[in-house]
Amino acid sequence: MTKLTSLKSEKRLLDRRAADQIRAHILDGVLPAGARLLETQLSEELEVSRGTVRSALAQLAGEGLVQQVAFTRWEVSGASVADAWEIYTLRGVLEELGARLAVANITEADGARLRSIVADLLRAIREERFQDATDIDFDLHAAIIALARHRRLAEQHRFIMQQVRFHMVQSGFLPKNYDELIAEHAALVDAVIARDAETAERLARSHNEAEVKLLTRLLRQGEATEAAAG
Amino acid sequence: MTKLTSLKSEKRLLDRRAADQIRAHILDGVLPAGARLLETQLSEELEVSRGTVRSALAQLAGEGLVQQVAFTRWEVSGASVADAWEIYTLRGVLEELGARLAVANITEADGARLRSIVADLLRAIREERFQDATDIDFDLHAAIIALARHRRLAEQHRFIMQQVRFHMVQSGFLPKNYDELIAEHAALVDAVIARDAETAERLARSHNEAEVKLLTRLLRQGEATEAAAG
DNA sequence: GCAACCGGAATTGCTGACAATCAATAATCG
DNA sequence: CGATTATTGATTGTCAGCAATTCCGGTTGC
Numbered sequence: 211m212t213k214l215t216s217l218k219s220e221k222r223l224l225d226r227r228a229a230d231q232i233r234a235h236i237l238d239g240v241l242p243a244g245a246r247l248l249e250t251q252l253s254e255e256l257e258v259s260r261g262t263v264r265s266a267l268a269q270l271a272g273e274g275l276v277q278q279v280a281f282t283r284w285e286v287s288g289a290s291v292a293d294a295w296e297i298y299t300l301r302g303v304l305e306e307l308g309a310r311l312a313v314a315n316i317t318e319a320d321g322a323r324l325r326s327i328v329a330d331l332l333r334a335i336r337e338e339r340f341q342d343a344t345d346i347d348f349d350l351h352a353a354i355i356a357l358a359r360h361r362r363l364a365e366q367h368r369f370i371m372q373q374v375r376f377h378m379v380q381s382g383f384l385p386k387n388y389d390e391l392i393a394e395h396a397a398l399v400d401a402v403i404a405r406d407a408e409t410a411e412r413l414a415r416s417h418n419e420a421e422v423k424l425l426t427r428l429l430r431q432g433e434a435t436e437a438a439a440g
Numbered sequence: 441m442t443k444l445t446s447l448k449s450e451k452r453l454l455d456r457r458a459a460d461q462i463r464a465h466i467l468d469g470v471l472p473a474g475a476r477l478l479e480t481q482l483s484e485e486l487e488v489s490r491g492t493v494r495s496a497l498a499q500l501a502g503e504g505l506v507q508q509v510a511f512t513r514w515e516v517s518g519a520s521v522a523d524a525w526e527i528y529t530l531r532g533v534l535e536e537l538g539a540r541l542a543v544a545n546i547t548e549a550d551g552a553r554l555r556s557i558v559a560d561l562l563r564a565i566r567e568e569r570f571q572d573a574t575d576i577d578f579d580l581h582a583a584i585i586a587l588a589r590h591r592r593l594a595e596q597h598r599f600i601m602q603q604v605r606f607h608m609v610q611s612g613f614l615p616k617n618y619d620e621l622i623a624e625h626a627a628l629v630d631a632v633i634a635r636d637a638e639t640a641e642r643l644a645r646s647h648n649e650a651e652v653k654l655l656t657r658l659l660r661q662g663e664a665t666e667a668a669a670g
Numbered sequence: 671g672c673a674a675c676c677g678g679a680a681t682t683g684c685t686g687a688c689a690a691t692c693a694a695t696a697a698t699c700g
Numbered sequence: 701c702g703a704t705t706a707t708t709g710a711t712t713g714t715c716a717g718c719a720a721t722t723c724c725g726g727t728t729g730c
Binding site for chain 1: 453491494495498499502504510526527529530532533534536537541590591592593596
Binding site for chain 3: 453454455488489490491492495511513
């Protein structure tokens, strides 16, 4: 929950760093879904011009974290059931592709690295450092995607995982069963290391199946009650 | 091969319209892969300020059509074998998801619309209007994706298809076998209409498999010769 | 009482000018 | 003569200000 601080130092482009700060605030939940973003206020807090803020907001819009209502406002994107359903279904196929391609590329050293990340995850859970565990979970998936050596896939995956993280923060979502979580990840990593593309693919895709099914049901319910109300 | 013309009229935001014009020029092949884009020149041709051009270029960068080299240049993205491989593999899983979801949503009217698009495609090919045929091909895939009712998927698919189109223009790619093309599309549409998710999914994914396999082979060759040279 | 209309304040959209950076070339030194 | 360092021109990055649009309150007319 750090405060927005001034930039103007370092080497990266100003608008990127402005986007970094705003993004961090969104992902931390400081700026909740639907929150309005005022260009002037942000430019004062970040000590950059409005144009730079505008560029940063446009980037975040491209990442799906922010929405622009022309001539009217910028706001943090929604975290509705429909959004979550979109995010998790997309994640599923991206990770399916990632796992398939990772199998084709993985080396011994890569396999060792994945195994060590799983070990870290296990340790964090045993020691009840659940925030760390979530971070490591994300790292593991990113590491598998990286093995796919697919620039566009990696970028899309990063954006989707940002939205997953945002949705988890907004909805207060936490894994229910850590043993199962560990088992699933271990099985996926094993399949990738064993170069068993079919299994890896299936596990990657089914990793979120429970959430997707729940969300699909909620979505159907929502549509039904909406139809009944209208 | 129309010339870039002035904007400043209509209701949409200026930077969006600027992006539209530049995008059209890229997709038409007027601006080839690697071409440098000068902010000043574009701003003069489009009769908008440099800031507006900058915003437009940033959007196109988000769509993957343009790349920014900080402090140095904007250029049209590459159309290398690696790029094509990325584009087609991503397209595969996006359309796989789209087909699966379309099956869950499709109505009789939707089915009729898809069939009529296939008929249009067949007619265009029989009459040897191959440019039209390509457009209709794209329309058909977009129509199936639209049935998925998945905003994020539709957007990503639009971006990927833009890149597919660009790559086709750059490489002079043309389908080799129009009969097979028709048969594949008809089979996919039939499967979606029949609500056969498994078949639809498989057909959507395998639709580009020939290209992907070719590209994978080319990519491996490229890496091999590079390694031999280095 | 209520709807339509009109201002003014707040906010976003766009621009021109200035600063920072880079690439290419000329000048300098060994 | 070759390598390294200024210099210069071109290009991108950032800013502050004006213009256009929307939102919200009050006012007017019915």
